[in-house]
Amino acid sequence: MIRYAVVGAGWISQEAFMPAVAATGNSRMQAIVSGSPDVARRLAEFHCVPELVAYSGYDELIASDRIDAVYIALPNSMHADYTIRALRAGKHVMVEKPLATSLAEGEAMVAAAKASSAFLMTAYRLHNEPGTHGMIEAVRSGQIGEPVFFTSTFGFQSQLGNHRLNASHWGGALPDVGVYCLNAARHVFAAEPIAVQAMASRPPGDPRFTEIDASLAVTLRFPGDRLAQFFCSFGSGTSESIRIVGSSGELILDPAFKFDSALRMTIRADGKETVVPFQQVDHFSGQIAYFSDCILTRNPPEADCEEGLADMRALLAIDDAARSCNTVRLDRQPFRAGITTSIVRSFPPTSKRLLI
Template sequence: MTTRRNFLKKVTATSVVLPLISTLEESCAQKQADRKLRVAFCGLGSYARRVADAMKDSPNCIVAGAISGTPSKLEEWAKKYNFSKENCYSYDTFDNIKNNPNIDAVYVTSTNALHHPHTLKAAKAGKHVICEKPMSVTVKEAEEMIAACKAANVKLLIGYRLHFEPFTRELIRMRASGELGQISFVNATMGFKIGDPNQWRLKKEHAGGGAMMDVGIYAINGARYATGEEPIWVAAQELKTDFEKFKEVDETITWQMGFPSGVVANCATTYNFNNFDRLYVAGNKDYYELYPAFGYGPLKAKTGKGEVNQPVVTHQTVQMTGMADCILNNTPHPNCDGEEGLKDMKIIEAIYQSIANNGAKVMIKY
């Protein structure tokens, strides 16, 4: 039986509890909003520093640790980015990162051939992984990386910074909305004149390949997001002008990719000359041209209506902000996971297979 006294007790209790629940919810929401993804970098080369510096302007991620085979670099990073020396690891002590609750994710920025073992180590330690492109040097390795992250229940994201970049996003939006009409032709090129002949990028053992692995992947990925399709065949040709410098890896490669709709993308990559950075997409209603298209920027774009107006951003800042949101809040990512990286690796392997077979057409299986 409900008495007036019991009723008043219930009302009083509710009046106290509801504001408390509301306060707790607001507090939790605020904590979630204030939470930052704590990232340790694995491999402390120039690109790792570029990303780490860009993260200073990100609202939701911080540099929290480092993994390197060079003690002086670890000391320098800890001082520069203000994290504890307890968050520094050598490659030999990498596995111990599993015991560190102050690191959420590992950004693998080591040489291409080390992406696979370092990703497996990070996943085994229970850390989310962001891996620089190319995600691996073989399809088999890419598949193993995806499987390891799934088994550990951690996310695997690939450093496709352009998937977060405004001019690139506008191209994807216009293509998806139909503003360009039916896509009929794509031209994608990316390359530069490489310097130091002794650098790791020219050693197959470390790089896995040459211009194709390093920057040709931009042209592959660009043609894919320009069409919204996956290529079903490739045919490729290789050219070398300096057989000594490029004795282990490719110098210049041209290739064609055929898509289910009938579109053929003409693509090229090189380590032999500069000013080779363009993506041109022709539709029956309009065109979209990015030039520069794949470098660090500022990117520029135009259509048949004139210059495209989009904000100029630091690519790595918006990339890391978006990826942190994906990891922390499980928000959708713009096609930058391990599956995306695997598709590019399958295309790269098909290109090398075509070259080995004198430019013969190679079908791609996904």
């Protein structure tokens, strides 16, 4: 049984991580690390978590033998610090996306992971979700021919006051939800992008977007003259879709990203349309169970720090392209092994949660 400390007791921890742990069978929560003692106390009572720890007690906790791993759900600007400290203490780390806010931070996290006996996994929950694998396998098996174009949307209306609207934390739609579109494109093409273009929009007078852009439209070139585009937004109606155009057909995944959605795939090829509805599963239970399996068996996780760093390179290039209005070229990078069905974990959706 892997014992987790949840670092950061905000919305994603309350809505998704904490409710999911009990279903895994190989994981439990040992501690909540938070700067809000009353919130942490109520959550600990609800989920039967033994320990409450202030941020000032984090180093003592990770130096102890009371936990095996930490889940870091802090603002993006705090990922590197709390991750590196845990790795140096020998604790395994699951950190939310994006990995960090700069390549220097990301590379320091990679170095700390390599120097440690502990694992660092970027929290790509869709890598352990069956619908995402269904899409990748359909492409790999040639059901739409060779993939030549990828397009995706992920947007919704963000609420005023959310820390993801703060530039100081590298907030915004790109690192928060655009990363899903980017990661999917990389795995569909099994390649890293070599050039990016981007345009951003920021409606005047909207108090949510005084520091960050509301929306971004991105174009990426991949090796082999393959193209991808995606739109991400904190100021749009809810949209979460993927469309892949192949040399002999097309594939649509809609819904595609949200953890409260049942993914649905449509394949149009050879004059026929095939619809594949996937069973709704708890994305976080699957992700947690997989990481705990990795720890228990000493098999490194697929979505490791190098996977997170690969997305970071492209995200930062997209940021640069949006600011400069120029095409930004990336050094060619090898694509590491893609996801396989061996990492799928399926658990029914959870319903026991407390939102404060």
